[in-house]
Amino acid sequence: MKPRGSLSAFAERNGIPVTLYLFTCVGIWVFLLVLLPQVTMLDYSFRANLPPSKVGGSEDVYTLEHYRYFLLGSAANPDGWNALDIGVLVKTLIAALFVTLFDLVICYPVAFLLAKGVRGGGARLLILALIVPFWVNEILRAFAFRILFGATGVLNETGMMLGLWEAPIDFIGSDVALYAGLGYAYILLMIFPLYNAIESLDTNQLEAARDMGASWAQVHRRVVIPYAKPGIASGCTMVFMLSAGALAAPQILGGPSNLWFTQLVYQWFNSGGNWPRGSAYAIILLVVCVGFVMFMMRVFRVSIGAIGR
Numbered sequence: 060m061k062p063r064g065s066l067s068a069f070a071e072r073n074g075i076p077v078t079l080y081l082f083t084c085v086g087i088w089v090f091l092l093v094l095l096p097q098v099t100m101l102d103y104s105f106r107a108n109l110p111p112s113k114v115g116g117s118e119d120v121y122t123l124e125h126y127r128y129f130l131l132g133s134a135a136n137p138d139g140w141n142a143l144d145i146g147v148l149v150k151t152l153i154a155a156l157f158v159t160l161f162d163l164v165i166c167y168p169v170a171f172l173l174a175k176g177v178r179g180g181g182a183r184l185l186i187l188a189l190i191v192p193f194w195v196n197e198i199l200r201a202f203a204f205r206i207l208f209g210a211t212g213v214l215n216e217t218g219m220m221l222g223l224w225e226a227p228i229d230f231i232g233s234d235v236a237l238y239a240g241l242g243y244a245y246i247l248l249m250i251f252p253l254y255n256a257i258e259s260l261d262t263n264q265l266e267a268a269r270d271m272g273a274s275w276a277q278v279h280r281r282v283v284i285p286y287a288k289p290g291i292a293s294g295c296t297m298v299f300m301l302s303a304g305a306l307a308a309p310q311i312l313g314g315p316s317n318l319w320f321t322q323l324v325y326q327w328f329n330s331g332g333n334w335p336r337g338s339a340y341a342i343i344l345l346v347v348c349v350g351f352v353m354f355m356m357r358v359f360r361v362s363i364g365a366i367g368r
Contacts, residue, residue: 066078104341104342105123105339125339128336129145129343147319147320148343151303151319152348154234154241154319158238158242162246162249162294165246165249166253174257201311204240208312209231210227210231211227237308241308244305245297249294249297253290253294254290256291257283260283265283292361299352303348304321305319309321324337
């Protein structure tokens with residue numbers, strides 16, 4: 060007997076109208092809002108930066124100039140390679156990785172307690188307590204963090220009042236506020252994938268491991284973490300990609316010496332007026348981030364299908 064495809068089984072279970080509606084919405088979403096903008100930006104990245112009067116003319120040809128500029132800089136660059144922009148990209152990736160690990164360390168215990176330690180009304184109250192602060196707009200939250208960590212902010216005033224330090228600490232310049240703001244901004248994207256993965260784990264497995272003499276550390280290392288690996292990978296992927304692509308938080312909370320790669324993209328698009336180069340930089344960021352995530356998924360042996368469960 061020939062096995063039925065998943066599409067046929069879905070249509071038989073839910074009906075033809077529901078199937079057509081679902082696939083039409085997904086198709087529009089993927090093509091119109093995901094593929095089309097990215098393909099357009101990819102096309103832009105290979106075009107010369109020309110005034111409108113020359114677009115479509117003999118000078119409007121495809122070129123690798125913007126990618127060459129990212130690697131080598133301007134023709135007058137004595138270093139031979141674009142150390143500033145490449146350094147900013149590397150620094151952005153390292154910072155995004157740090158934010159991801161920071162969120163994972165904070166969110167794992169919270170997700171485990173939500174999934175296995177609290178039941179009924181207590182769990183609902185905790186979830187509400189996590190969600191409600193995110194009703195505040197992202198820009199307002201970023202400015203609130205700037206006020207909190209500023210030279211005359213609540214943290215410095217409290218520390219000096221308690222005698223912990225004598226002069227204000229520059230939390231903005233040392234990027235403490237930036238990392239705290241980014242970590243806070245995407246914390247829910249880490250908690251809920253972890254919660255979903257851990258919540259489906261059979262509690263009997265935890266009790267059996269404990270009955271056999273395993274400590275809590277061994278239970279988490281050998282039972283919970285291997286089972287929740289898809290949720291961990293899903294949360295880490297989302298936090299890493301959004302942190303690397305953040306723009307508002309680095310602009311508001313970053314110190315004067317801090318430059319995020321997305322700020323370079325923004326500068327080429329707006330103040331630089333060079334949309335093809337801005338597109339090339341955006342494509343470089345996308346490709347590098349996706350490549351890094353795929354590499355880490357291979358290292359930890361997690362498939363894309365497992366993340367989507």
